[in-house]
Amino acid sequence: xxxxxxxxxxxxxxxxxxxxxxxxxxxxxxxxxxxxxxxxxxxxxxxxxxxxxxxxxxxxxxxxxxxxxxxxxxxxxxxxxxxxxxxxxxxxxxxxxxxxxxxxxxxxxxxxxxxxxxxxxxxxxxxxxxxxxxxxxxxxxxxxxxxxxxxxxxxxxxxxxxxxxxxxxxxxxxxxxxxxxxxxxxxxxxxxxxxxxxxxxxxxxxxxxxxxxxxxxxxxxxxxxxxxxxxxxxxxxxxxxxxxxxxxxxxxxxxxxxxxxxxxxxxxxxxxxxxxxxxxxxxxxxxxxxxxxxxxxxxxxxxxxxxxxxxxxxxxxxxxxxxxxxxxxxxxxxxxxxxxxxxxxxxxxxxxxxxxxxxxxxxxxxxxxxxxxxxxxxxxxxxxxxxxxxxxxxxxxxxxxxxxxxxxxxxxxxxxxxxxxxxxxxxxxxxxxxxxxxxxxxxxxxxxxxxxxxxxxxxxxxxxxxxxxxxxxxxxxxxxxxxxxxxxxxxxxxxxxxxxxxxxxxxxxxxxxxxxxxxxxxxxxxxxxxxxxxxxxxxxxxxxxxxxxxxxxxxxxxxxxxxxxxxxxxxxxxxxxxxxxxxxxxxxxxxxxxxxxxxxxxxxxxxxxxxxxxxxxxxxxxxxxxxxxxxxxxxxxxxxxxxxxxxxxxxxxxxxxxxxxxxxxxxxxxxxxxxxxxxxxxxxxxxxxxxxxxxxxxxxxxxxxxxxxxxxxxxxxxxxxxxxxxxxxxxxxxxxxxxxxxxxxxxxxxxxxxxxxxxxxxxxxxxxxx
Amino acid sequence: xxxxxxxxxxxxxxxxxxxxxxxxxxxxxxxxxxxxxxxxxxxxxxxxxxxxxxxxxxxxxxxxxxxxxxxxxxxxxxxxxxxxxxxxxxxxxxxxxxxxxxxxxxxxxxxxxxxxxxxxxxxxxxxxxxxxxxxxxxxxxxxxxxxxxxxxxxxxxxxxx
Numbered sequence: 001x002x003x004x005x006x007x008x009x010x011x012x013x014x015x016x017x018x019x020x021x022x023x024x025x026x027x028x029x030x031x032x033x034x035x036x037x038x039x040x041x042x043x044x045x046x047x048x049x050x051x052x053x054x055x056x057x058x059x060x061x062x063x064x065x066x067x068x069x070x071x072x073x074x075x076x077x078x079x080x081x082x083x084x085x086x087x088x089x090x091x092x093x094x095x096x097x098x099x100x101x102x103x104x105x106x107x108x109x110x111x112x113x114x115x116x117x118x119x120x121x122x123x124x125x126x127x128x129x130x131x132x133x134x135x136x137x138x139x140x141x142x143x144x145x146x147x148x149x150x151x152x153x154x155x156x157x158x159x160x161x162x163x164x165x166x167x168x169x170x171x172x173x174x175x176x177x178x179x180x181x182x183x184x185x186x187x188x189x190x191x192x193x194x195x196x197x198x199x200x201x202x203x204x205x206x207x208x209x210x211x212x213x214x215x216x217x218x219x220x221x222x223x224x225x226x227x228x229x230x231x232x233x234x235x236x237x238x239x240x241x242x243x244x245x246x247x248x249x250x251x252x253x254x255x256x257x258x259x260x261x262x263x264x265x266x267x268x269x270x271x272x273x274x275x276x277x278x279x280x281x282x283x284x285x286x287x288x289x290x291x292x293x294x295x296x297x298x299x300x301x302x303x304x305x306x307x308x309x310x311x312x313x314x315x316x317x318x319x320x321x322x323x324x325x326x327x328x329x330x331x332x333x334x335x336x337x338x339x340x341x342x343x344x345x346x347x348x349x350x351x352x353x354x355x356x357x358x359x360x361x362x363x364x365x366x367x368x369x370x371x372x373x374x375x376x377x378x379x380x381x382x383x384x385x386x387x388x389x390x391x392x393x394x395x396x397x398x399x400x401x402x403x404x405x406x407x408x409x410x411x412x413x414x415x416x417x418x419x420x421x422x423x424x425x426x427x428x429x430x431x432x433x434x435x436x437x438x439x440x441x442x443x444x445x446x447x448x449x450x451x452x453x454x455x456x457x458x459x460x461x462x463x464x465x466x467x468x469x470x471x472x473x474x475x476x477x478x479x480x481x482x483x484x485x486x487x488x489x490x491x492x493x494x495x496x497x498x499x500x501x502x503x504x505x506x507x508x509x510x511x512x513x514x515x516x517x518x519x520x521x522x523x524x525x526x527x528x529x530x531x532x533x534x535x536x537x538x539x540x541x542x543x544x545x546x547x548x549x550x551x552x553x554x555x556x557x558x559x560x561x562x563x564x565x566x567x568x569x570x571x572x573x574x575x576x577x578x579x580x581x582x583x584x585x586x587x588x589x590x591x592x593x594x595x596x597x598x599x600x601x602x603x604x605x606x607x608x609x610x611x612x613x614x615x616x617x618x619x620x621x622x623x624x625x626x627x628x629x630x631x632x633x634x635x636x637x638x639x640x641x642x643x644x645x646x647x648x649x650x651x652x653x654x655x656x657x658x659x660x661x662x663x664x665x666x667x668x669x670x671x672x673x674x675x676x677x678x679x680x681x682x683x684x685x686x687x688x689x690x691x692x693x694x695x696x697x698x699x700x701x702x703x704x705x706x707x708x709x710x711x712x713x714x715x716x717x718x719x720x721x722x723x724x725x726x727x728x729x730x731x732x733x734x735x736x737x738x739x740x741x742x743x744x745x746x747x748x749x750x751x752x753x754x755x756x757x758x759x760x761x762x763x764x765x766x767x768x769x770x
Numbered sequence: 771x772x773x774x775x776x777x778x779x780x781x782x783x784x785x786x787x788x789x790x791x792x793x794x795x796x797x798x799x800x801x802x803x804x805x806x807x808x809x810x811x812x813x814x815x816x817x818x819x820x821x822x823x824x825x826x827x828x829x830x831x832x833x834x835x836x837x838x839x840x841x842x843x844x845x846x847x848x849x850x851x852x853x854x855x856x857x858x859x860x861x862x863x864x865x866x867x868x869x870x871x872x873x874x875x876x877x878x879x880x881x882x883x884x885x886x887x888x889x890x891x892x893x894x895x896x897x898x899x900x901x902x903x904x905x906x907x908x909x910x911x912x913x914x915x916x917x918x919x920x921x922x923x924x925x926x927x928x929x930x931x
Contacts, residue, residue: 246874280814693906
């Protein structure tokens, strides 16, 4: 790792939850058992679109050992959804994707529950399956939701028939900009959907005591899960407690509200604790969180000297059967389709389209990796037409400090240009390579999300502390890093603090492990909370040392008088004094920075995604070797440069980049969901849906460009966990295109697709029609 | 009862013998997790695809989701709970933690057992050998870089005593 500034504070970082995880003593949700607990199983639709003509659960209820069988008739009749209220807990009249839940069973054990599920009788009248994203926008397409117009939803959403959320961003005069161009380059790309695939399948355990329910669940967003339970079961927040044991990864797949309400409803009906554990197939098919497939149409006008004069982008995004959290995808994807470039005249239009596929939802940097792949592949095509080196073309057109981005936001200090230089330099771009190898380059960007967040800090009489935070750890280490922030604020050691976290009844609100927001927002909160204790400690020390509180310095576990290091008192001793007087308790939240202004752009369907607080930038340069006989591409080396602000936890930050890059390689080459002609997934298993293994992983060089961006989080930190997932697939695409001669226009760029492109272009000079 | 499908067997896990009664079709993973009560061994796919359920059987790594409990009778089973010596982490456990090879931790038990077996049969593996040796264990968090580094570091430390 190289950094351009040495502001890191923790050269060596050992996770507070690490010993639990390496010894096997750490408990994940599926490891929990409660006395008398029952097993839950769901009855799924198994067809993608049909009207339910008969649903009979009487035989299931009669199975010995069954305690509860629920359908939509047994729960409050509530339609829910954060953007469009288009869904109920159980399907009642119509099923709209194969993984939709029709009924739930709780029984003495999993085998009995499965027998009861199998005894449920469902009869269907087939409805036409909406299986094609673009086709769904046609005026004569069957509707996924015939009653769409009557659904409640967020006011600014622009909805029409199968279009659940239309967004556009316009600036300047795109027709004029195209007319002024010396070249206009047109490209079409298609990305398939793919999955988050955390290694832990989700699990939920629910137990009622009186009218209160405690739910242990593998969610990334405990407060959002609580909100979903409260909305659908009509309960107040203070009677629902969500606890997350250790969480076995998420990557967005465990965001949103999922099955907590189903299991809570089963537990209430059965009057027993109930436990649900997903199989890997359920993990693939059922959740409303898979990465969306998108169809892209780009047109870029460019002058003879390589300056972009105009861009048009049109996107159709697969929403799947229900809108989940994807309402903002259209605007966010439009931003990614325009990219971090200076473009005077532009129009991006994006449609979020209902289909009878599994619902889409936020998977690590939603819409970004695939849109970056399409845009950056297109960008290399534009550079080729102009006759410019693609890196020089990006240096000329990419935004920089003080430049105006596509939505009319003028950036403060940012490090994109430095990222390009760092990644390209480390990759040895320009060196002579064998003719089956090439280095591809791509740039990406991602917002930091500025949202409310809270935490408490307390120090007990023995001098040991606890950080009680609403933040959620999903593996990234962001919550672990909070200890360092608090310790530094108080002149103590990170090891002096334990974390109390992932419990909605104990800690204040936090948005959860989503949007790379933990350090940015909860970091602000814990620093504020620790600051209150620091003030208390200074007052106490001032009394003891007969000095002014303003002169007290907290360092190395001691409160001492500035300039007189021998006049000091251990903080632990001050904590003992406080324990018999005013207790050491701090609470913090801090005001999240507001959205920056945009000037001169017009945004339709504006959900606040066009102005980015403390934006992050990146450049990946990837060396690829291609086997021309088989179409198999192998990534030999990745150079990743990131402006994610100040890096507070270097080992954790490297881990985020390494993991995200490998996920990006998977998305580039092997990870894609395929559907049969009835809208059902054909590869919902790990043998058919291939993740990258240890043997596949290339060396990854990481460079952090540490820039002092305005409105960043604690010490200048921005987000980090999603940004490194953005540009990898794009860079791989550009390397493959250099070897093949043209880009592979469908993601993932499987060996078969590469081979087909190679052979049609290699033999005829013409591209294959996909 | 001991009908044709039910077996009374003794399983030796981390040096302790456990008498258990199991159906003959029961997999070793579920018996370790529920009957014996050691939940460090994880279930990620139940189909031999992810490696989260890996245990050592007489020192050899196997996916316990796809191994019958009755076949493990009379053999020595090691799970992640058997790697530390009391409160003292094994060299591999400590290195995995200190290099940053642990994130969500769900693949960690299987990864530790694969790597332990690898280092038992090869005390100085090349990077390539480590990567191939761990290729049956899927990790979605780390990109494997720091895990490979931890295994190599451990090999050096164990060789140097």
